[in-house]
Amino acid sequence: MYVKICGLSEEEHVRTAVEAGADAIGLVLTHSPRRVTPERAAELAALVPPHVLTVGVFKGEDPDTVRAAALAAGVRAIQLHGNHPHSDFTALKDLGLTLVRAVAADADLRCGAYDEDLLLVDAPRAGAGEPWDWSAVRGRPTGRWLLAGGLTPGNVRAAVAAAAPWGVDVSSGVEVARGVKDSALIRAFLTAARP
Numbered sequence: 001m002y003v004k005i006c007g008l009s010e011e012e013h014v015r016t017a018v019e020a021g022a023d024a025i026g027l028v029l030t031h032s033p034r035r036v037t038p039e040r041a042a043e044l045a046a047l048v049p050p051h052v053l054t055v056g057v058f059k060g061e062d063p064d065t066v067r068a069a070a071l072a073a074g075v076r077a078i079q080l081h082g083n084h085p086h087s088d089f090t091a092l093k094d095l096g097l098t099l100v101r102a103v104a105a106d107a108d109l110r111c112g113a114y115d116e117d118l119l120l121v122d123a124p125r126a127g128a129g130e131p132w133d134w135s136a137v138r139g140r141p142t143g144r145w146l147l148a149g150g151l152t153p154g155n156v157r158a159a160v161a162a163a164a165p166w167g168v169d170v171s172s173g174v175e176v177a178r179g180v181k182d183s184a185l186i187r188a189f190l191t192a193a194r195p
């Protein structure tokens, strides 16, 4: 089970996620209580070994803004929320970074439909920690797709059983307060996701 821990902003939590076996970490470069500057993201990304994917998270910015921030941050992947058109993915393709298309369940769920490398199927409000009917997408995306939205160490097994995703993504569920991550919860989530 591929696991991405999103919205990290502290060295301690980056190190914990890597040591506990996360496949990817997310650094939020858009409006959010978890937002980090590209410069701060670069410091955090420098702590991450090559086998762990560093993902810059964006919502609604134009491709030139995304490009500049992703390059300054030195991330290896770009995650676009906010109903970006196919042309935005095409415009970023030459960077050679992994492209992640983040959508809600009512969007086009064909993996790769916008030439993305990974699909992330999320709650309608990204990063809000809101569970939704994960079973509604079972069998619809096929391939490399991540389930997100309201996952926690306590419900991730049920979510995986309901939706049968290729991987999972969490942010609020490993926090003790909005935007405040917790190392014990990060470890618990990774253990629960891969029993």
Ligand SMILES: O=C(O)c1ccccc1NCC(=O)[C@H](O)[C@H](O)COP(=O)(O)O
Binding pocket: 006, 007, 026, 028, 030, 031, 032, 033, 034, 057, 058, 059, 081, 122, 123, 125, 126, 127, 128, 129, 130, 148, 149, 150, 151, 169, 170, 171, 172, 173
């Ligand atoms: O985390 C945010 O605040 C955020 C803001 C704007 C766009 C995306 C954002 N997060 C994206 C993520 O990948 C989250 O991990 C995903 O939406 C799941 O969040 P949660 O329900 O809090 O686990």
